[in-house]
Amino acid sequence: MHKNSSNHTAPAWSLRFLQWYCPDYLLESIEGDLEEQFEQDVSSIGLRKARLQYTKNVFLFFRPGIVLRNKFSLQLFNSSMLQNYWKVAIRNMARRKLYAFINSFGLSIAIACCVLIYLYVMDELSFDQFHENKDRIVRIHSTSFDEEKYKEGDPLPYNTSAWLPGVLADVMQDELAEVEYVTRFNSGTEGVMQHDDKIFKQSTAFVDSGFFRMFSFPVIKGSTHKIFRHTNEAVLTSAVAEKFFGKEDPIGKTFSFFINEKADYVVAAVIEAPPANSSIDFEMILPSSSRPYFENSAKQWNNFSYPTFVQLRKTSDLVTFKPHLDSLIQKYMGPSYDRTRVREKIPAEIKVGEFDYIPLTKIHLAPHISWHKVSDKKYSWILAGIGLLILIIACINYIVLSLATSNARKTEIGVRKVVGARPGQLINQFSFESLLLSFMAMFTGIVLVVTLLPMFNEYTAKSIVLTFGNMSTVLAMMLILTITIGLTAGFYPAFILSSFKPVTILKGKNSARLQTPFAKAMVVLQFTLSTLLIVSSVIMYRQMEYITSKDLGYDADKVIAIETNAGWNRTSDEMIPLFRNALSQERDVISVAGTSASFNRGWSRYGWQVADENKWAYVFRVDEAYLDLFSIELLEGRNFDNTADSSAVIVNEAFVRDMGWTDPLSEYVNWQEDTVGKGSPVIGVMKDYNFLSLESEVEPLFLGSKRPDFGRLTTILVKLGPGKTPEQLSKVEQKWKQTFPDKPFEYSFVDEDVARQYQSHERWMKIMGISTSFAIIISCLGLFGLAGIESLNRVKEVGIRKVMGASVFQLMVLLNRKYIMLAFIAFAIAAPISWWMMKQWLDAFKYRITLSWELFGITLLTGLAIALITVSYHALKAARTNPADTLKYE
Numbered sequence: 001m002h003k004n005s006s007n008h009t010a011p012a013w014s015l016r017f018l019q020w021y022c023p024d025y026l027l028e029s030i031e032g033d034l035e036e037q038f039e040q041d042v043s044s045i046g047l048r049k050a051r052l053q054y055t056k057n058v059f060l061f062f063r064p065g066i067v068l069r070n071k072f073s074l075q076l077f078n079s080s081m082l083q084n085y086w087k088v089a090i091r092n093m094a095r096r097k098l099y100a101f102i103n104s105f106g107l108s109i110a111i112a113c114c115v116l117i118y119l120y121v122m123d124e125l126s127f128d129q130f131h132e133n134k135d136r137i138v139r140i141h142s143t144s145f146d147e148e149k150y151k152e153g154d155p156l157p158y159n160t161s162a163w164l165p166g167v168l169a170d171v172m173q174d175e176l177a178e179v180e181y182v183t184r185f186n187s188g189t190e191g192v193m194q195h196d197d198k199i200f201k202q203s204t205a206f207v208d209s210g211f212f213r214m215f216s217f218p219v220i221k222g223s224t225h226k227i228f229r230h231t232n233e234a235v236l237t238s239a240v241a242e243k244f245f246g247k248e249d250p251i252g253k254t255f256s257f258f259i260n261e262k263a264d265y266v267v268a269a270v271i272e273a274p275p276a277n278s279s280i281d282f283e284m285i286l287p288s289s290s291r292p293y294f295e296n297s298a299k300q301w302n303n304f305s306y307p308t309f310v311q312l313r314k315t316s317d318l319v320t321f322k323p324h325l326d327s328l329i330q331k332y333m334g335p336s337y338d339r340t341r342v343r344e345k346i347p348a349e350i351k352v353g354e355f356d357y358i359p360l361t362k363i364h365l366a367p368h369i370s371w372h373k374v375s376d377k378k379y380s381w382i383l384a385g386i387g388l389l390i391l392i393i394a395c396i397n398y399i400v401l402s403l404a405t406s407n408a409r410k411t412e413i414g415v416r417k418v419v420g421a422r423p424g425q426l427i428n429q430f431s432f433e434s435l436l437l438s439f440m441a442m443f444t445g446i447v448l449v450v451t452l453l454p455m456f457n458e459y460t461a462k463s464i465v466l467t468f469g470n471m472s473t474v475l476a477m478m479l480i481l482t483i484t485i486g487l488t489a490g491f492y493p494a495f496i497l498s499s500f501k502p503v504t505i506l507k508g509k510n511s512a513r514l515q516t517p518f519a520k521a522m523v524v525l526q527f528t529l530s531t532l533l534i535v536s537s538v539i540m541y542r543q544m545e546y547i548t549s550k551d552l553g554y555d556a557d558k559v560i561a562i563e564t565n566a567g568w569n570r571t572s573d574e575m576i577p578l579f580r581n582a583l584s585q586e587r588d589v590i591s592v593a594g595t596s597a598s599f600n601r602g603w604s605r606y607g608w609q610v611a612d613e614n615k616w617a618y619v620f621r622v623d624e625a626y627l628d629l630f631s632i633e634l635l636e637g638r639n640f641d642n643t644a645d646s647s648a649v650i651v652n653e654a655f656v657r658d659m660g661w662t663d664p665l666s667e668y669v670n671w672q673e674d675t676v677g678k679g680s681p682v683i684g685v686m687k688d689y690n691f692l693s694l695e696s697e698v699e700p701l702f703l704g705s706k707r708p709d710f711g712r713l714t715t716i717l718v719k720l721g722p723g724k725t726p727e728q729l730s731k732v733e734q735k736w737k738q739t740f741p742d743k744p745f746e747y748s749f750v751d752e753d754v755a756r757q758y759q760s761h762e763r764w765m766k767i768m769g770i771s772t773s774f775a776i777i778i779s780c781l782g783l784f785g786l787a788g789i790e791s792l793n794r795v796k797e798v799g800i801r802k803v804m805g806a807s808v809f810q811l812m813v814l815l816n817r818k819y820i821m822l823a824f825i826a827f828a829i830a831a832p833i834s835w836w837m838m839k840q841w842l843d844a845f846k847y848r849i850t851l852s853w854e855l856f857g858i859t860l861l862t863g864l865a866i867a868l869i870t871v872s873y874h875a876l877k878a879a880r881t882n883p884a885d886t887l888k889y890e
Contacts, residue, residue, distance in 0.1 A: 530775045818870065
């Protein structure tokens, strides 16, 4: 082999690559030819281009004619060689237990995170895929003009809704040739179900007979072939059937169901409950014709109350379905749209309204159309990004930690090279060790997935279950991840370690001083990510703490809301005074009131015109005890009178501001646009209170008391006094059963209902917290490895400084100074990014905390503390090393 006599050296990594793939008996001649050509190129084209040409020539030699002559592939599977690799790997892991544990733990976290996120994404994509006719089923939705968005300058001033006129289903079935089946679907309606002595509150869905021909929910008992030809037929899920009829065959059994009035139903079939990845949920199914007020509402084009699904005759009908749907809507709603355009002065270029469709399989990932089970695909991207970052960081940490431990293996490498080990064999050995460690991490990752899945489901509001069906996919994915991580994370350290020169190693000289700019950059990246997550978690926590502790303008402490379950009628109104009288002697009950809807349990909003200007306001019906029960402050006027005020209203400050009143007690609210009378007289003004989520400002609101036009008192509010809540609830329940024996006692705490508005934010706050923890752990592993490399590189410097009299503290400061700088760099990068991200998140709240530098200061101090604690192990170890051990060869 020719030696390069000049100061011009060929790229070392290219030479090592050549040594790895080239057979020994060809290596000397090829390497000599390459070096001769390199010297000629230096003279003719310059050093930089010569080095590039050298690398190009090395890769040109990487061809089957040369590579297949190499025997390393056969030796890789030699049993004695594998046995040797196994022994060496086990001994090295036993000798360096700490580093082996850190590497394995970091990889196992990365694998577990990736698998959990994979399960999440697959679950998101699997929604509604189990239906046989899924490619031909669509859901219709409407788009309508939004005046408020238009005034705010929104380029798309529209609202999209899945709730449609009930008559649309019948018209499409009769007039559109593409439509094979159609069904209305109204779910979530609750009533009281009774069979013998069993009384339960039960939710139901109302559908048309086409529902059972469109959707693939297996029938367990009975038949749905000719279902709903009679309006008294019902379909139950197996859980509901067992709850009411036990082990008896429910087919043909009769039960009563009360919503607004009592009706008897016969069980026609038992159907399998929808799986967790279904956009359509139900526990019991009744015909649409038995839905309250169906007779009138299903004939009106201006009553948008019915989500509607359509199955087309064939997939190709999607091409003609939309134009024909547009023509149908123009036929029946065109005149109404024209009147609306004139009345609301909508510009010609703006659509008043439009009907469109969305495929069934895309409903779940379409959050812009309100539905009870929708998700934003950005969450999948966020989680996938977090998983990918954790995976990359884990691989980087493996490389860093492998380099950190290389000093202890230099003698081993030197001896192996002296006795004839080739670079390829050393690379194979180190790659084998990496794969072994990765497989250990894989098994730990499986344990972590099984252990963390329930918590992951809770935080992501999922119901993912590991079954035989998906376990094979999960295991295959984990195997691919393991091999990829093992080879990726092990190749670079193996490539570096196999290049050490045996002569200088065996003389005791550290000729392969480890350089770490790449590792430093990766640690800065890791700490930047950690800082981002820490800042985000802290701000989310502060915002949620602010929301839960903010004075909402009312006192909901120990207030329970009880549904009357008597329907939208006079019976509900009459139950409030009856129950108030029943509890009047209970010292634990402070007050009883009635309302049409408790907080976060529904609302009504009305619109009317005042001097050609559109006005909107929320309206609730309450009784005279409502304001006192919640301690809502009256600023002007008086409360409702028990016997009078049949049409009077009490308005909030936002309503007064919106109307521009100066003397509100002399005003009237003509919210029903009565052309004869003035409307409802205003008898009081209450202080603004947050009856909606803090994500929005306090909207105009008025309360009515007596007239059914304001609604029915369907919710009873009970404020409990000081004392043990469970015992108080027991007394309230006892009184309820005595007063209303035919009604189930079901309650919720109002403050919990209010907090439920922020569940999605709290869920993502928890996810960010877990991600922050993982990022910090893995970043600390990388920093730990970098500190190990640094202590190896400066071991002689530390020894000299100790000989010169440096103290342990001074050496600690010297070795840790760099990491403080890295933490500052990471903070400088992360601070503006996190400020921008959190500002966008906080903009969703009308009531929010102020971003202050105090929060960022806390994050900086936290990051510095984590960094110092992490690196102090190596710094202290290096500072306390006997200088005689590090300087004995100098």
